[in-house]
Amino acid sequence: MPVLVMKFGGTSVATLDRIRRAAKRVGREVANGYDVIVIVSAMAGETNKLVGFVSETSPFFDAREYDAVVSSGENVTAGLMALTLQEMDIPARSWQGWQVPLRTTDAHAAARIEEIPTANINAKFAEGMKVAVVAGFQGIGPDNRITTLGRGGSDTTAVAFAAAFGAERCDIYTDVDGVYTTDPRICGKARKLEKIAFEEMLELASLGAKVLQTRSVELAMRYKVRLRVLSSFEDNNETAGTLVCDEEDIVEQNAVAGVAYSRDEAKMTLISVADRPGIAAAIFGPLAEAGVNVDMIVQNISEEGRTDMTFSCPVDHVKRAQRAMEEAAAAGHINYKELIADTDVCKVSIVGIGMRSHAGVAAKMFGSLRDEGINIKVITTSEIKVSVLIDRKYMELAVQALHDAFGLDRAPA
Numbered sequence: 001m002p003v004l005v006m007k008f009g010g011t012s013v014a015t016l017d018r019i020r021r022a023a024k025r026v027g028r029e030v031a032n033g034y035d036v037i038v039i040v041s042a043m044a045g046e047t048n049k050l051v052g053f054v055s056e057t058s059p060f061f062d063a064r065e066y067d068a069v070v071s072s073g074e075n076v077t078a079g080l081m082a083l084t085l086q087e088m089d090i091p092a093r094s095w096q097g098w099q100v101p102l103r104t105t106d107a108h109a110a111a112r113i114e115e116i117p118t119a120n121i122n123a124k125f126a127e128g129m130k131v132a133v134v135a136g137f138q139g140i141g142p143d144n145r146i147t148t149l150g151r152g153g154s155d156t157t158a159v160a161f162a163a164a165f166g167a168e169r170c171d172i173y174t175d176v177d178g179v180y181t182t183d184p185r186i187c188g189k190a191r192k193l194e195k196i197a198f199e200e201m202l203e204l205a206s207l208g209a210k211v212l213q214t215r216s217v218e219l220a221m222r223y224k225v226r227l228r229v230l231s232s233f234e235d236n237n238e239t240a241g242t243l244v245c246d247e248e249d250i251v252e253q254n255a256v257a258g259v260a261y262s263r264d265e266a267k268m269t270l271i272s273v274a275d276r277p278g279i280a281a282a283i284f285g286p287l288a289e290a291g292v293n294v295d296m297i298v299q300n301i302s303e304e305g306r307t308d309m310t311f312s313c314p315v316d317h318v319k320r321a322q323r324a325m326e327e328a329a330a331a332g333h334i335n336y337k338e339l340i341a342d343t344d345v346c347k348v349s350i351v352g353i354g355m356r357s358h359a360g361v362a363a364k365m366f367g368s369l370r371d372e373g374i375n376i377k378v379i380t381t382s383e384i385k386v387s388v389l390i391d392r393k394y395m396e397l398a399v400q401a402l403h404d405a406f407g408l409d410r411a412p413a
């Protein structure tokens with residue numbers, strides 16, 4: 001039997017009624033002749049609640065116990081989904097991560113999947129079971145303890161199962177009807193995309209679009225999983241939602257596919273550090289060790305052997321960054337006059353594989369921001385994206401202006 005993976009996010013399993021509706025969709029695919037692997041998230045809000053319990057109990061928590069607690073939301077929905085399917089006379093069984101067993105690295109709270117054995121579940125399919133319901137987001141580490149895959153991780157569970165079982169498709173059911181050119185909540189003209197290339201989706205996800213966990217897109221790209229994002233609140237046909245696919249499968253293409261943003265960024269500048277070999281290593285080594293997620297980096301031209309070094313990181317990493325720099329200075333590894341933290345910035349990015357063949361995309365972006373009177377603080381580019389750091393108060397305006405400038409409200413001709 002062909003296998004289909006169907007993943008239901010938190011809002012799609014938020015109530016018993018919604019679980020029933022999701023189960024009906026699963027039933028339809030079973031009737032279409034598929035063996036179905038259903039991956040479930042925790043009920044909407046549950047994981048946040050559990051994370052809150054952990055932080056309240058223990059501010060600098062032990063990540064193993066964090067995983068023990070926050071993985072539990074998915075256990076509830078997996079069991080309930082299996083029960084609901086059974087009530088509909090569909091043979092179904094639930095699996096927690098460790099029962100598969102879905103093996104991961106030991107990076108608790110941010111583990112990576114290493115192995116998904118298929119024998120156990122396939123044997124049940126062979127016996128006539130029609131649906132395997134698997135708790136997303138969780139696995140078991142080399143220390144034999146429960147791990148989780150990072151927030152949003154059940155997308156990654158779903159894609160990994162699709163790859164392991166050679167599924168025909170991996171359908172991600174969520175509360176939006178697909179991937180949009182930008183966030184419709186801040187840009188009314190945002191348009192749903194029929195298709196988007198893996199690379200573009202990967203950039204959009206890592207630059208702030210929240211539809212899919214970045215890691216899930218990476219896996220889909222590597223294993224060529226046909227990934228579809230669609231709404232669990234609407235009736236869908238074969239072509240509903242957005243297909244994330246190879247760029248060769250996309251015929252018409254704008255230079256820019258989408259605009260992404262990430263609201264809570266910070267810009268940190270070390271004033272007057274010695275410009276000598278090893279200085280970048282002396283700064284960014286300790287930052288990495290402190291778990292600071294550094295994104296953009298700019299080193300100024302030096303004057304009289306001293307220079308300024310600027311980097312960006314998430315706002316909630318600022319304290320850690322400050323401490324790491326103070327410690328490095330106290331240990332004599334670096335010295336600087338001042339560390340300035342600008343915590344009112346955001347990052348806005350344009351993404352598109354069309355940039356490879358279109359000239360002037362970055363210039364057009366900068367022109368459009370100039371026309372709105374928006375000052376750019378830091379710029380970074382790659383082959384298929386341009387990102388700028390700007391004041392947070394201009395975020396919506398910048399997204400809307402760029403969406404207009406690149407004509408993203410219109411389908412490519």
Ligand code: ASP
Nearest residue numbers: 041047137151152153154
């Ligand atoms: N429930 C987990 C979270 O909210 C995993 C997921 O839903 O993807 O992060």
Ligand code: MG
Nearest residue numbers: 009152155211
């Ligand atoms: Mg999600």
